Amino acid sequence: MSTKPRVDFFYSPQTRAGGTLILLEELNANYDLHVLNMKEGEQRGEAYLAINPMGKVPAIVHDGALISEQVAVFLYLADLYPEAGLAPPIGDPLRGPYLRWMVFYASCFEPAVVDKAQGHPPAPQAMCPYGDFNTMMNTLLAQLDKGPYLLGDRFTAADVLWGNALSWITKFGLVEATPRMQQYIEHVAAREGTKRAHAREAELAAA
Numbered sequence: 001m002s003t004k005p006r007v008d009f010f011y012s013p014q015t016r017a018g019g020t021l022i023l024l025e026e027l028n029a030n031y032d033l034h035v036l037n038m039k040e041g042e043q044r045g046e047a048y049l050a051i052n053p054m055g056k057v058p059a060i061v062h063d064g065a066l067i068s069e070q071v072a073v074f075l076y077l078a079d080l081y082p083e084a085g086l087a088p089p090i091g092d093p094l095r096g097p098y099l100r101w102m103v104f105y106a107s108c109f110e111p112a113v114v115d116k117a118q119g120h121p122p123a124p125q126a127m128c129p130y131g132d133f134n135t136m137m138n139t140l141l142a143q144l145d146k147g148p149y150l151l152g153d154r155f156t157a158a159d160v161l162w163g164n165a166l167s168w169i170t171k172f173g174l175v176e177a178t179p180r181m182q183q184y185i186e187h188v189a190a191r192e193g194t195k196r197a198h199a200r201e202a203e204l205a206a207a
């Protein structure tokens, strides 16, 4: 019998939860997939709100605890399946940069992209969580230049997060892909776990 931990995963196709599906495949995790039909508003139904009062995906439940918010879900899962080697452990010199780039995504990149997409003027630079759009973007691009992966030679869960997010965001035309960014997106997308997750997502979206 497998001793691998098992998680419940709350998901809807073509949402932020797609990144978590890729990560679960990359980790070879044990998971039960719960698909929410957002067209029917299932994420706002009583049953799901009792699990995640935010009515958002992705979310996972493990050992009775809810973990919501994409980056928290990523950090939790990558640590839960250490045999996959996608999370530099505490004590590894890459642990700090790994946490930095995970949190940079949620605290700088996403708010910047959402402000841009909605045409919201950013808050004054000193108060704005991402400073200003160009500084945030140039900081990311300089890091990508250190590649092939975000943290250099080592592929981590941060690449699953960023590879997928950059792919979506450039497809939506919210950010223009530089040649290096495009190369990074393709490099990450070529992985077997990522391909499996994309195939599964396509099936689920069609259903």
Ligand SMILES: N[C@@H](CCC(=O)N[C@@H](CS)C(=O)NCC(=O)O)C(=O)O
Pocket: 014, 015, 016, 017, 038, 043, 044, 055, 056, 057, 058, 068, 069, 070, 071, 106
């Ligand atoms: N802060 C959340 C945001 C998640 C989020 O906004 N998910 C969207 C899908 S991309 C959602 O569940 N929307 C459904 C709704 O709000 O009704 C995270 O980082 O995971």
